[in-house]
């Protein structure tokens with residue numbers, strides 16, 4: 001049986017600047033399923049990042065409600081939202097915001113110690129996760145500037161999941177990477193999802209979108225397409241790929 005992890009009710013986001021109002025998200029009623037790898041696509045400026053920020057509690061809706069695992073985010077103040085995000089959400093962005101003056105290990109521990117009290121256990125978990133994403137012991141004491149873009153993003157993902165978030169939110173996580181690095185980062189995110197964590201990812205890239213099992217298409221602040229794609233498999237699946245391309249063509253992508 002499926003369980004809803006995030007549900008929005010008439011979610012609206014309006015930005016005002018220079019006396020002009022821009023209605024970016026318009027009355028969105030969305031249900032995201034626990035364990036899903038949900039992809040958000042749509043043309044530039046359609047509101048994808050705004051939606052990601054709203055449902056993850058990074059930004060507040062103008063109108064409407066967001067239920068996140070039984071918590072009404074609309075009722076939380078900024079401090080409560082910060083604690084909520086720390087406990088339940090992981091974030092990966094195109095720009096990797098590791099702290100340059102800290103080692104790989106310390107970057108992750110700094111996030112982990114905000115939630116975990118047992119440092120020894122945390123160090124153990126951090127090292128296990130680093131090995132899982134292909135960052136071996138000889139890189140643990142390196143500083144972020146000594147890593148490749150792909151390595152840094154994989155460290156960023158470990159930092160994002162160190163507190164075992166319910167949902168990993170990713171906004172163009174491979175946007176700044178070459179093809180080989182992108183694949184390794186996508187493999188890591190796919191494994192995070194296979195380990196039971198929900199993933200919500202914004203992308204413009206078809207290859208990235210094929211990692212998801214559900215595609216939401218946003219146009220001008222409204223969800224105008226919702227495709228069930230089935231699970232990703234390492235074995236090339238022409239049907240899935242064609243299904244996605246057909247869907248995107250229908251959407252006018």
Ligand SMILES: Nc1ncnc2c1ncn2[C@@H]1O[C@H](COP(=O)(O)OP(=O)(O)OP(=O)(O)O)[C@@H](O)[C@H]1O
Nearest residue numbers: 015016017024042043044045046047048049050051
């Ligand atoms: N903080 C803000 N203040 C004012 N306008 C904003 C703000 N954030 C986003 N917008 C506007 O909202 C619209 C949607 O932005 P958003 O970043 O959500 O689009 P997107 O679909 O993610 O685009 P892209 O694919 O180009 O990243 C844009 O017109 C943008 O200029």
